[in-house]
Amino acid sequence: MTEPQQYRLRPFEVEAMRWQPDQSDAAAHLLGWLTSHDVAYDVNEKSGDLVLHSSARIAQPGWWVIRRADGWTFTLTPEDFDQAYAPIAPPAADPDKPCDHVAFAGQFDINRITATDGGPVTAYSADIRITCETCGEQFRWIGAPAGLSPARPTVSVDETVLHAPIRPASSDPDFGLGIPGFAIRFTEGDAR
Known part of the structure; x- marks a missing residue:
């Protein structure tokens, strides 16, 4: 092949939570989520920054913490997150394929x-x-x-x-x- 071909970035799904250290419940849920996936972190008590050890990334208050399916965890500013990601809507109820209703x-x-x-x-x-x-x-x-x-x-x-x-x-x-x-x-x- 001598000519370049065009490629499209494949969409992939991630899990994400917003770092909100001023909201104790939200902060506890995010830290519990990180711990459940063996992601080491530190919290700077003075600034409220969250430091992820594995990626050496920092999440300032209000930033997003993102976890890919392969386990890679990183951070993004709210602006970058909004440009890159959109929430996934739950699928509509399909009467031909009944849901087990477990959650x-x-x-x-x-x-x-x-x-x-x-x-x-x-x-x-x-x-x-x-x-x-x-x-x-x-x-x-x-x-x-x-x-x-x-x-x-x-x-x-x-x-x-x-x-x-x-x-x-x-x-x-x-x-x-x-x-x-x-x-x-x-x-x-x-x-x-």
């Missing part, structure tokens, strides 16, 4: 309910959603009526959100029961 994500929102804007809290409610992390499919809640109630759990009309009334353990048993709610009743048969 889950939960979203929990706590609502503080008041009788008037800016008034005292008279009730609390937890809204809970569950999704399969593998395929992204939402789970539906079974057995609870659709609507909102201060006295019992209910679900959204599409059954993907559980509305559960809650109260502080130290409160009276009737805490929150004076709040109005609504229910949706589904009936089968002729609509007349």
